[in-house]
Amino acid sequence: MPRFFQLTWALLLILIGFTTAVTFIGDDPVVELSLGRIQGDTMQSFGNKTIYAFRGIRYAQSPVGQLRFANPVPETSWGDEVFNATSDSLVCPQPGVVSLMSEDCLKINVFTKSFEDKFPVMVYIHGGANVLGSGHSSYEAGPQYLLDQDVVFVAFNYRLGALGFLSTNSSETKGNFGFLDQVMALEWVRDHISHFGGDPELVTIIGISAGSMAVSLHLASPLSAGLFHRAILMSGSATNHFDIDNLFWTRKLARELGCPMYDPTDVVECLRNETWTRIVEVCKAWETYQLVNMKWNYEIDGHFLHNHPTELIKEGNFNKVPLLISFTANEFDYNANVHLENQHLLHDFASNFVDYAPELFLYRHDAQIGEKLKDFYLGDNTTEINSENIENFGQIFSDAYIGHGVHRLVQLASHFTPVYYTRMDYVGDQSLSAPLNGENKPVGVGHADDLHYVLPGYWYGPLMAANDSDVFMMERLTSWFTHFAKTGTPLNSTDIWPPCNSTVLKMLYNGVVTQVGSPGYSNRYAVWDKLFPTAAQGGGAALKLSFAVAIATGVASRLIGKLM
Incomplete structure (x- = not known):
């Protein structure tokens, strides 16, 4: 001006x-x-506005x-x-x-x-x-x-x-x-x-x-x-099964830095005297497998959080605002592809799956859970993970870290507030994690591949050129998100994209064109519902609904992924 x-x-x-x-x-x-x-x-701005x-x-x-x-x-x-x-x-x-x-x-x-x-x-x-x-x-x-x-x-x-x-x-x-x-x-x-x-x-x-x-x-x-x-x-919700022990990692950090491990005051005062570079360096060394993982999580502290978020949302004891919830079709499916040439590690993952699984998928050790996950995704008799089945192995990361928690949030929150549910199926010209096909184009849409249509940046995708073939998706997503910010709905008509509620669960599939249908991957998420039931489920109505949707849709496709 x-x-x-x-x-x-x-x-x-x-x-x-x-x-x-x-x-x-x-x-x-x-x-x-x-x-x-x-x-x-x-x-x-992209459109040359000040x-x-x-x-x-x-x-x-x-x-x-x-x-x-x-x-x-x-x-x-x-x-x-x-x-x-x-x-x-x-x-x-x-x-x-x-x-x-x-x-x-x-x-x-x-x-x-x-x-x-x-x-x-x-x-x-x-x-x-x-x-x-x-x-x-x-x-x-x-x-x-x-x-x-x-x-x-x-x-x-x-x-x-x-x-x-x-x-x-x-x-x-x-x-x-x-x-x-x-x-x-x-x-x-x-x-x-x-x-x-x-x-x-x-x-x-x-x-x-x-x-x-x-x-x-x-x-x-x-x-x-x-x-x-x-x-x-x-692509994320705390309504999941994660069992992350911050105290364990705190004591591990203290031990490796030569600090006291048990008295809270002694631990903290010692760590306050360490440089932040040293603290970051020690923690970084814990990530040995180059796979998606989390070491630090929330605490139920009676201040920020009074109970597990799953319980609070299930009970309707949460901040009830309109929700727009999304995930990508191929979150972490290719998470393990970095190890395709490491045959010994992949063999060990397969033959000792039950022992690795709690650390890889963040649940408290339970041999039965590991056996059931292996049986469903890889087959009970699988002894090798290789190029033929590594996507199936990756799907466990997709569902453990993203898909099931998101699915559960939609199920629980939609009883109390409108929830607009969508899956990004559009495969653009670039991906953080998906392999390229013969035409040098990603074969899927992985974790955070949708973010660069909303927020450009070095890490997720630079500012597009005006003639980029993906500009239409940027315009679509920013239009949905800003309309939602203004009105509480992503579109003018809920007939085109109906919200989920206590009786109806619908998903908008966001590809080159959009279509509304029953939620995807419900047969996979039903497995996690059964392995990690909420207190209210225990095989009850919500779990039965999950299995019913799974049977009705039969949706099970292949995904992709990288870091969270």
Whole structure:
């Protein structure tokens, strides 16, 4: 916007009785918050619209010193100085390039096209198995697609790995620090987003993978009540069987760093004296098989979470907002392909499946569960995993980490709130994990392959060219998501995409064309329902419904995947 028109617009607002806390230094906007003034800069959307970008805003105090392994503390006023928010912050410590990281990472990005409107707000919670990822606008969370629509977009960093989820199982250190960071970021949005043209009463949280699991936790957490009004979950939900012992990993970390292992105060004080680089280095060494895995998870702490999210949602004791829930047709099917040449490891996986399975698929050791999973996916007599059946092996990762938890969330939540359920079947020109066919095109759509149609970035897929053959899918998904953020429905007509409810479960299959049908892979998920029943199921009505849908649909296809 030329400077003349900026000044004219500001004068007009004053004359008609409105005031604005926005001024401009050249083309750069300066917004006045209760915390102080903040200067941003401009970017261009995919459709060449001007985006006002405010990046690297501190929403919580730096979690260092005594604030490491402690609940986040809100940022305080920075006084008369103008806060420079013209570049992304360093990301939170994680395996990767150390120079790009800092423990002082609790920063938030805001992108808007207008300061005078009250646009719906979309807040992104990144994924990465609780050890990777960021809200960085170049790496993962670019606003260029969404800001062609009339929304305000927000992304942020939160603590990861041991720094975000370490727990001594005591009143002193309960864990959940990364999730409490997310709550504080949402509180920041509630308190300040109106200054950026956003409506604090119309906030949608959107998460991918572990970020989607986090969204499901915010559904279940009393601390998050009222902080959001819609939720989009892409490939993940905490309504699963995971049995992850944060205390075990905390003690393992302490032991390997030569710290005390048992007294909570001694453990934490010792680990506070270690460098974050050393902590990340030690934890990274635990990932030996190069397969999707999680080591850190939520705690039922009586504060952020009062019960298992499955139980809370089953009982209807959750934040009931409209839900849009998706997953990809081929989540982690090719997760194990990295080991196709490692015949000895694949042979050992097959011949000792029951022993490996609890670690690989995150459940408490039970030989019967392992035997039934092997029998269903590989066949009871299988002694080899090779190119002929490695996709079947990968399907276990797909269902264990993503599919069954998502399926269960849809089943449980749809009794209390509208749930729009969809599967991404469209195979685009690029994939994070799918092998290529003879025409150099991915053979499937793997985990997070749908994210780059919504948020461009280095990790998941760069900004598309205007003539890219996948642009139509970007326009479709951003239209669905922003319409959902505005209205609570992804389309104008629920006849085209009906929501799931207590009596009807429907899925929209999102390929080149879309079609609605019975939920896919229900026969596979019925196996997990039986192996890991909710307290209410135990072979009851919900389980019978799952088997009925499975029989009716008979859907069982092959998938693909990589990291969460």
